[in-house]
Amino acid sequence: MKFGVVVNEGPYTxxxxxxxxxxAKAALESGHEVPRxxxxxxxxxxxxxxxxxxxxxxxxxxxWTALAxxxxxxxxxxxxxxxxxxxLDANEAKRQGKDADNIAEGFRISGLxxxxxxxxxxxxxxxxxx
Numbered sequence: 001m002k003f004g005v006v007v008n009e010g011p012y013t014x015x016x017x018x019x020x021x022x023x024a025k026a027a028l029e030s031g032h033e034v035p036r037x038x039x040x041x042x043x044x045x046x047x048x049x050x051x052x053x054x055x056x057x058x059x060x061x062x063x064w065t066a067l068a069x070x071x072x073x074x075x076x077x078x079x080x081x082x083x084x085x086x087x088l089d090a091n092e093a094k095r096q097g098k099d100a101d102n103i104a105e106g107f108r109i110s111g112l113x114x115x116x117x118x119x120x121x122x123x124x125x126x127x128x129x130x
Contacts, residue, residue, distance in 0.1 A: 002033040004122035006115065007043035009129030011060040012053070016129030017046050021063055023126060028071045036074040036118045037064070039107075043129060044082045047075065047107035065106035075107045076114045 005024050009016035024034045039046050046060055053059050068075050077087060086102070089109045093101040103109060119125050 001027075001124065002035065002122045003027050004118035004125045005034060005037040006125065006127045007037060007039045007046060007129060008041045008127065010042040010045040011051070013042065014129055017043060017060050018058070020126070020128035021060060021067065023128070024073070025067055028067070028073075034071065034073055035122065036076060036114065037068075038076050038078065038115045038118060039081075040078045040115070041081055041129070042085070044077045044085055044087050047077045047082075047104050048087060048102050049104035050102045061104050065104060068106045074114075077103065077107055077109050078115070079109045079111050082109055 003024070005020050007017050007020045011017045020037070024037060027034055046064060048061065051061060064075060067073060079092070082088070083092070088096065088098055088101045089103040090101045092109060093099070
């Protein structure tokens with residue numbers, strides 16, 4: 001089965017990002033496909049490279065990056081939600097006249113078209129968070 005995953009909540013304020021990660025990992029390890037994860041609303045904060053959780057806590061961004069690299073999962077951050085929260089990749093930072101970017105390795109910024117495409121191309125769309 002091919003699953004699309006949507007993460008709507010931030011990594012350290014709600015359980016949704018952890019639950020989505022655990023679901024995607026379990027699905028992939030069971031032989032299913034997870035071609036794309038779409039981070040929307042506060043879920044875009046999962047993709048920041050600037051978060052520094054304590055060493056004895058999980059690092060949800062690094063978990064997602066490692067999972068994506070191992071299983072070739074496309075990690076997409078909604079551009080509109082990202083911009084509202086100060087999340088920019090290098091190209092968008094330059095376009096907006098900003099002097100820094102903060103998108104983590106393995107994540108990319110794109111629009112809602114990627115969410116629609118994911119919904120069309122997968123068997124099930126799993127949404128985590130409000």
